[in-house]
Amino acid sequence: MADHFAAYSFVDRIVEYDAGxxxxxxxxxxxxxxxxxxxxxxxxxxxxxxWVAMAHIGFxxxxxxxxxxxxxxxxxxxxxxxxxxxVDIESCDEHAVAYAGRARVDGTDVIELVDCLGPMxxxxxxxSPAELAARFDLIRGxxxxxxxxxxxxxxxxxxxxxxxxxxxxxxxxxxESAPFFGDHFPRRPVFPATLLLDAQIxxxxxxxxxxxxxxxxxxxxxxxxxxxxxxxxxxxxxxxDIDAELxxxxxxxxxxxxxxxxxxxxxxxxRLEVIAxxxxx
Amino acid sequence: xxxxxxxxxxxxxxxxxxxxxxxDALGCDLEDVKPxxxxxxxxxxxxxxxxxxxxxxxxAFKVKIPRGKIVENARGTLTxxxxxxxxxxxxxxxxxxxxxxxxxxxxxFRTPTKVKDIPRLFTTExxxxxxxxxxxxxxAAG
Numbered sequence: 001m002a003d004h005f006a007a008y009s010f011v012d013r014i015v016e017y018d019a020g021x022x023x024x025x026x027x028x029x030x031x032x033x034x035x036x037x038x039x040x041x042x043x044x045x046x047x048x049x050x051w052v053a054m055a056h057i058g059f060x061x062x063x064x065x066x067x068x069x070x071x072x073x074x075x076x077x078x079x080x081x082x083x084x085x086x087v088d089i090e091s092c093d094e095h096a097v098a099y100a101g102r103a104r105v106d107g108t109d110v111i112e113l114v115d116c117l118g119p120m121x122x123x124x125x126x127x128s129p130a131e132l133a134a135r136f137d138l139i140r141g142x143x144x145x146x147x148x149x150x151x152x153x154x155x156x157x158x159x160x161x162x163x164x165x166x167x168x169x170x171x172x173x174x175x176e177s178a179p180f181f182g183d184h185f186p187r188r189p190v191f192p193a194t195l196l197l198d199a200q201i202x203x204x205x206x207x208x209x210x211x212x213x214x215x216x217x218x219x220x221x222x223x224x225x226x227x228x229x230x231x232x233x234x235x236x237x238x239x240x241d242i243d244a245e246l247x248x249x250x251x252x253x254x255x256x257x258x259x260x261x262x263x264x265x266x267x268x269x270x271r272l273e274v275i276a277x278x279x280x281x
Numbered sequence: 282x283x284x285x286x287x288x289x290x291x292x293x294x295x296x297x298x299x300x301x302x303x304x305d306a307l308g309c310d311l312e313d314v315k316p317x318x319x320x321x322x323x324x325x326x327x328x329x330x331x332x333x334x335x336x337x338x339x340x341a342f343k344v345k346i347p348r349g350k351i352v353e354n355a356r357g358t359l360t361x362x363x364x365x366x367x368x369x370x371x372x373x374x375x376x377x378x379x380x381x382x383x384x385x386x387x388x389x390f391r392t393p394t395k396v397k398d399i400p401r402l403f404t405t406e407x408x409x410x411x412x413x414x415x416x417x418x419x420x421a422a423g
Contacts, residue, residue, distance in 0.1 A: 067333050095348040117336050
């Protein structure tokens with residue numbers, strides 16, 4: 001169980017805690033990894049909310065990624081940064097947790113999550129309640145040792161069809177095994193929604209880069225993601241069909257509709273807003 | 282909890298926002314969200330969509346809609362044993378359900394009706410009633 005609380009855990013310490021209401025936490029992004037995508041920053045915020053929610057109901061249930069109405073991308077996080085995480089719990093009971101949150105680096109917002117909702121499922125299905133409770137005590141106390149995350153290998157994505165600058169379809173091959181499955185989750189491995197979203201953003205940005213309506217001297221960058229909805233658990237080894245379709249929403253912006261299907265059934269949907277930012281030489 | 286009598290004008294007052302919210306949550310066209318549309322049968326809603334719709338309606342109307350209690354509320358004053366036996370709605374339970382979901386066309390009620398299939402009956406108007414009931418509760422609470 002070397003990967004448990006290591007391969008996909010992004011809260012080292014909870015530094016402020018108001019039971020069932022709010023919390024602040026920290027996570028040190030290891031300096032020796034290649035990158036820490038924005039989706040993992042969002043995952044860190046979501047995990048802090050999950051700790052507050054699980055503790056609030058005595059580790060009987062855990063929230064699973066389901067709905068994120070809006071995620072605002074402010075800036076990139078570089079390896080070696082320390083994330084200052086904060087969540088406000090709007091409501092939390094045996095059914096669901098509703099929350100908002102953000103992450104900062106050196107006092108500057110890097111990501112904001114607005115109107116997120118995670119349905120609670122029985123903890124025993126995914127993890128050991130006792131081990132979760134012990135981990136919670138650790139991160140609320142002295143904190144967990146940093147540097148146990150060694151990065152994630154992005155799943156293989158093969159573009160299969162599309163119209164450059166307009167739409168694209170691709171196959172996403174979820175690995176049969178990966179360290180993160182040992183942490184997400186030990187009793188029921190599930191491909192993290194945030195890794196799916198990262199792959200979908202990658203596909204979307206490749207279309208956006210092909211689009212020709214951007215003002216000279218600019219390039220597209222993700223601005224916010226809305227309407228994120230996870231409909232299915234994605235198991236190891238799954239084959240997903242992912243699609244992205246771009247519609248310009250202005251001279252310097254575009255909206256992309258994203259979808260992922262598994263066995264012909266919609267597994268996830270989201271929208272990505274992309275805006276023009278000055279291209280650095 | 283008994284279902285308060287909800288007037289047509291109360292439903293019409295919230296219908297545009299409820300319909301728009303449902304369309305946004307389901308990613309469908311607004312014109313497809315008719316008042317008597319079955320959210321599951323006609324609009325392909327799944328359980329996660331119900332959670333989403335309730336979440337969005339709470340924000341749109343600034344009310345609290347208890348999650349996981351829609352079916353429980355449909356039971357009215359009946360005990361669980363009176364309402365269902367072995368996952369199947371009893372005759373008296375079905376009468377209560379027809380009364381609670383008076384907006385649902387009668388032909389959509391099946392005999393027997395399984396408890397797990399009750400959400401299949403929910404329509405746009407059902408959610409309008411949920412909102413109106415929540416607004417009343419909020420008003421009563423001051």
